Every structure is written in structure tokens, then in C-alpha cells.
Amino acid sequence: MKKITFLLMMSAAHVAFASPALSAKEAAAAAELAKSSGCMSCHALDEKIVGPAYSKVAAKYSADADAAVSLAQSIRNGSAGKWGRIPMPAHGTMNQEDINLLARWVLTIKGN
Template sequence: MRSKTYAAVALASAFATGAAHAEATAGGLALAQQQNCMSCHSVTRQFMGPALHDVAAKYAGRNDAAAYLGHKIIEGSVGVWGPVPMPANTQLTPDQAASLAAWILTLK
């Protein structure tokens, strides 16, 4: 009977984790749309800026990937992905930039 209880707890935990991930994913996309990130980026294809999937893949191995991307989101950059600069997004709070960075890293 205990193994059934453990299995039920594990299943509930997995479901909750999946639901939390789905909620975070939807929240990240909504924030990206709200802050006009999707005017230059797409999740899966290069547009004016790189595909966010490609950004996630490029930085997946960095220990400081979330902090690095959060900084780049707020400060902007040029030359990393080609000649088109990414403008600074000074309207974002550090928490919003961190949320966007964390979401982007889930897209790999």
C-alpha cells in the first residue's frame, strides 16, 4: 500500500511541476509580448533578432546564463548576433528581466 501512496505523491508532484512549468512558460511569453520583445524576436525563427530558442541553446552551458541574459535584456547589446543592435530595455525592472531570461533559457 505504501508504494501506491508514494506513486500517487510522485505523480501529483510531477503534475504540479509540469503545471508550474506551463504557467511559467505562458507567463514568460506574455511578458515578452507585453514588453514588445516579440517585435524583433520569435521563439523558433530568426527575425530582426535571433530566435529565442537559439539564444537559449547558445547560453545553456553558462553557469551565469540567467544573470548574463537579464543584464543584456536591460542594457542592450550589439555585435553578438550580427550588426543589428538590441536596444536597452530600461523600462523593465530587474525582476522582469530575470523572469524573461529564465523563460528564454527554458526554450532550448
């Protein structure tokens, strides 16, 4: 019985992390975090600055069930060659939960 409960909890946790859906509270926290973490000096929601528009990132990975995980890795370790010639620097000192939230948030951004 214990084992089954544990397995159910694990799969619920996995679904929660893989799903790009955010509560309104999480979305607001993520938007603040993106500003205070300097993301918005290189990114905008719906236009390219130094890095790609978040709406374009969300569109590119919309069919990718593992996108939240791979985007979190890109944010943490930096990213190069996926969008153009300018690389994104690593954000290795950021809290992993914050990075995960930002990755899930980016996937919810819709373009016009």
C-alpha cells in the first residue's frame, strides 16, 4: 500500500513538472523573477531582443513533453546554437526551483 501511494505521488509530481500550466500566482511570481533575474534585459515576451521572444520559444517546444526540463537546463547551463549565433550565458548561481518555474512560465507565453 505504501509503495503504491509513493508511486502515485511520484507520477503526480512528474506530471506537475512536465505540464506547462501555471496558476495565476505562479505566473505572476515568474514574471517578477524574470525581471529581477535580468532575463528581460535580453528577452521580451513577444519580440526578439538579444535572445528569442518567449512566445517563439513556447511555440518551438509546444509538442515537446520534456521541454520544461530541457529549457531549465538551457537556463542553468547556458545555451548556444539553437536560435542564432549569440549564446545565452549560464545562470549557475540561481536556485533550481526558480529556474524550473521560469522554464515552465516561458512555455506558457503566447504570441500575438
